[in-house]
Amino acid sequence: MEQEEYTREEIDWSYVEFVDNQDVLDLIEKKPKGIIALLDEACMFPKSTHETFAQKMYQTYKGHKRYSKPKLARTAFTINHYAGDVTYQADQFLDKNKDYVVAEHQALLNASKCAFVANLFPPLSEETSKQSKFSSIGTRFKVPLVTTE
Numbered sequence: 001m002e003q004e005e006y007t008r009e010e011i012d013w014s015y016v017e018f019v020d021n022q023d024v025l026d027l028i029e030k031k032p033k034g035i036i037a038l039l040d041e042a043c044m045f046p047k048s049t050h051e052t053f054a055q056k057m058y059q060t061y062k063g064h065k066r067y068s069k070p071k072l073a074r075t076a077f078t079i080n081h082y083a084g085d086v087t088y089q090a091d092q093f094l095d096k097n098k099d100y101v102v103a104e105h106q107a108l109l110n111a112s113k114c115a116f117v118a119n120l121f122p123p124l125s126e127e128t129s130k131q132s133k134f135s136s137i138g139t140r141f142k143v144p145l146v147t148t149e
Helices: 002-008 022-029 035-044 050-061 090-097 103-110 126-131 137-147
Strands: 076-081 084-089
Touching: 022 035, 022 076, 035 050, 035 090, 050 076, 050 090, 084 090
Parallel strands: none
Antiparallel strands: 076 084
């Protein structure tokens, strides 16, 4: 949009080619088989471990062009983002994702007079908050991905 505005305003500039990131976003957040969906699913099963979560990802994404498993890795995985490969360690994913945000705490934070505190957790849509009284950290992370244009 910025580049279109530059053209309209006849500003001298060089065109910047943007890479379509949709396949990476789908890998991370698309239901029912995105990484966040698998993470939320793993959090629902009491016997899940970071190893079982990693194995599920390895099985689910073994043919995905943006996903790879580093050699000799038990819980690590690599995502080829637009700027390059990033390797993640899944060791704490389950524990961190279970850090639920209680709706009442969210409302309290949003009511803060301090803008920084009020913006720490943007309000959930009515649809999302009706689905569950709690929302996982992964689900909270996914909201800006979906709503960003």
